[in-house]
Amino acid sequence: MLAGAALGTLEPRSIIEPIREANPTATYFEAEATAIDTVSKVVTCESVVCEGVSCELRDFEVPYDLLVVAVGASTNTFGVKGVKEHCLFMKQLSDAIAFREQLGYAFEQASLPGLSEEQRREKLTFVVIGAGPTGVELCGELRDFVAQDVPRLYEDLQRFVRVVLLEASDKVLMAFDGDLQEAALQKLRSDEQGIAIEVRLSAGVREVTEEEVLLSDGSTIRYSLSLWAAGIGTLDFVRRTAEALPAQAAHADEARGRLAVDSWLRVA
Numbered sequence: 001m002l003a004g005a006a007l008g009t010l011e012p013r014s015i016i017e018p019i020r021e022a023n024p025t026a027t028y029f030e031a032e033a034t035a036i037d038t039v040s041k042v043v044t045c046e047s048v049v050c051e052g053v054s055c056e057l058r059d060f061e062v063p064y065d066l067l068v069v070a071v072g073a074s075t076n077t078f079g080v081k082g083v084k085e086h087c088l089f090m091k092q093l094s095d096a097i098a099f100r101e102q103l104g105y106a107f108e109q110a111s112l113p114g115l116s117e118e119q120r121r122e123k124l125t126f127v128v129i130g131a132g133p134t135g136v137e138l139c140g141e142l143r144d145f146v147a148q149d150v151p152r153l154y155e156d157l158q159r160f161v162r163v164v165l166l167e168a169s170d171k172v173l174m175a176f177d178g179d180l181q182e183a184a185l186q187k188l189r190s191d192e193q194g195i196a197i198e199v200r201l202s203a204g205v206r207e208v209t210e211e212e213v214l215l216s217d218g219s220t221i222r223y224s225l226s227l228w229a230a231g232i233g234t235l236d237f238v239r240r241t242a243e244a245l246p247a248q249a250a251h252a253d254e255a256r257g258r259l260a261v262d263s264w265l266r267v268a
Helices: 002-007 093-110 117-123 133-153 178-189 236-244 246-255
Strands: 032-037 042-051 054-063 125-129 162-166 198-200 205-208 212-215 220-222 225-228
Touching (some): 032 236, 093 133, 093 225, 117 125, 125 133, 133 162, 236 246
Parallel strands (some): 162 198
Antiparallel strands (some): 032 042, 042 054, 205 212
């Protein structure tokens, strides 16, 4: 539901629930797991302890009988230059809030007097990189926002909005069925709501600068807001855990930094 929160369809508080209320039978510690000792069956954790304005990190250990690792993933930038510095992401609630703020800022800037049509178009060009579920859903929410809310909030700006979806492969929603891929592509490119998403397939990103997205074919796109939704990577915690388990070495090529498991999701 992050895409909905990013465009105001949902409020952030509507898609989260305090863990203490969600499962009152669980004991919850607000901390970061930093290491696992599979021999002693202990998880080392790190918490932030604040007294007044002074804060420090403190370690503690949690023993276990059965351990479930479900820490999620990080954003994979594939080493593309400028992505971490200039792109927004959509992995956490804070990312959705940041996108919403930047989107509002873009429209406010585009509504200022004295701008040419080209300047307004540049300030309202939004680039989404990656046509997986995250990128496609965000584009759908963004188009709804432009079609339904922009005419009400920014009466004269709708015609300047440009939404570009870039995908390095030749398909959107690569992991899904072909019929669904084709239906999604047609829907994205349809202008039935008064705005069509500009979907560019086989469009690899070479670099992202503060003002432009540079593509592998040599073309560039000037943008106001760029969002990277091109892939997921592993967290350092997971990589360190895999490296600490000798049995993981045999699956390193296949796991690619993740924890290798068997058919019952038991860690090798």
